[in-house]
Amino acid sequence: MDNREELYKRFRIFAVPIYYLQRIYGLWRSETAQLTTAVVGTIVIGLAAYRFALFIWTFIRPSTLQRYCHVETGSWAVVTGATDGIGRAWADELAARGFNVLLHGRNPEKLDRVKKELAAKYPRRTLDTVVADASRADHPEQAVMDKVTQLPGKLVILVNNVGGAVVSPTYQTHAAMTPSSIDTVLNTNARFPVQLTSLLLPILKENKPSLILNCGSATANFGIPYLAAYSGTKAFIEGFTRSLDAELEAEFLHKDIEVKCITINNTRSAGNKTEMPVFTIDGGELVRGSLGKVRDGEVIEFGHWRHALQAFVVGLLPGPVLRGYLLDQMRERKAVEEDETAKSR
Structure with missing residues (x-):
């Protein structure tokens, strides 16, 4: 008891x-x-x-891009950073869909080569070039603006594609970056596209309906070591796109000027040789998917279903696991680059 x-x-x-x-x-x-x-x-x-x-x-719907191919004298698109990789793919696909293209780059020889190749591929399109170094702070965007005013037609599309880590070595601690390298990254990825958009907006308003496509990066959503400045600029571009879209709606221009930021994940290009099974695509796949997203109502989104799937899968990982994986991957990339640099000396 x-x-x-x-x-x-x-x-x-x-x-x-x-x-x-x-x-x-x-x-x-x-x-x-x-x-x-x-x-x-x-x-x-x-x-x-x-x-x-x-x-x-959203990935199989018919594209409404042709809404912007409406000018009798010829609809023009500006593609910045058009000589390689994704930029070249933007120019190629827009020409294929009936747009004349103004190719921007900093290397006149590369620009002329790309222009000749696209002209041979699309003889019914008009192609032109403009040289401007986006990494500089002496208003290189003005050269693009001056060229646009001389086009034999009206500008209706701006693709702010130019960007990248654009410094060597690509992977380095932020403290190791020189002031000039930091300025190069900031100018190329943030200052140039924002200034160029400001200059061309009045023209795009006059030639409405028109389209602005900004190229973002998945690095904006994660803490990526050894790419601090670059990742920060891509987060800035996303914020800039959202605010500009809201501003156009406040000014009752939302239906006339579409603004969209395409979040880009692992894509083959001159500056990216990293391969990931299933999730790595080429520039053509990315651009075709992105153009299919035009006028789907979203402002920030992935241009290709593989990248969207990759983001979903990564989002399922616990925070500490994801962070540990990113740290290991970036340490490895940095070590590989350092080894390759040492061997080339």
């Missing part, structure tokens, strides 16, 4: 929670609770299915 009383005293603290758990279990077993659970579950599954179908639709 004494043992029973001792046990009761010791464990009576659990009596109240056990009582309420029994009550809750009894309520859950009732017909009303079962029906409510079934209804809520059906709604949740239905919403998930709807979101998944909407996700699929």
Whole structure:
């Protein structure tokens, strides 16, 4: 008897929670609770299915890009950083879809080569070039503006593609970067596209409907070591795009000028040789997917379904696991680059 009383005293603290758990279990077993659970579950599954179908639709829907190919004298698109990789793919695909293209770059020989190649591929398109070094702070965007005013047609699309780490070595601690290297990254990825957009906006308003496509990066969403300045500029571009889109809506120009930021993940280019199974695509795939997203109502989004899937998978990882993976990957990339540099000396 004494043992029973001792046990009761010791464990009576659990009596109240056990009582309420029994009550809750009894309520859950009732017909009303079962029906409510079934209804809520059906709604949740239905919403998930709807979101998944909407996700699929955004990547298979017909493109509405031709809305911007509307000028009788010829619709023009400006593509910055058009001599290599993704920039070259933007120029190629826009020419294929009926636009004349103004190719921007800093190397006149490369520009002339790309112009000749595209002219041979698309003889019915008009192509022109403009040389301007986006990494400088002496207003190189003015050269693009001057060229636009001389075009034999109207500008309707601006693709702010130029960008990248654009310094050597690519992977280095922020403290190791020289002031001039930091300025190069900031000028190329932030100052130049923002200044150029400001100059060309009045022209795009006059030639509406028109389109502004800014190239972002998934690095804006993660803490990427050894690319601090570059990652920061891409986060800036996302914020700039959102604010500009809201500003155009406030000015009742939202339906006339579309602004979109394409978040780019691992894509083959002159500056990116890293291969990731399934998730690595080439510039052409990225651009075709991105142009299919025109006028889908989103401001910031991935241009290709593989990159969107990659972001979803990465988002399932616990924070510490993801961070540890990124740290290991970036340490490895930095070490490989250092080894290659040492061997080339």
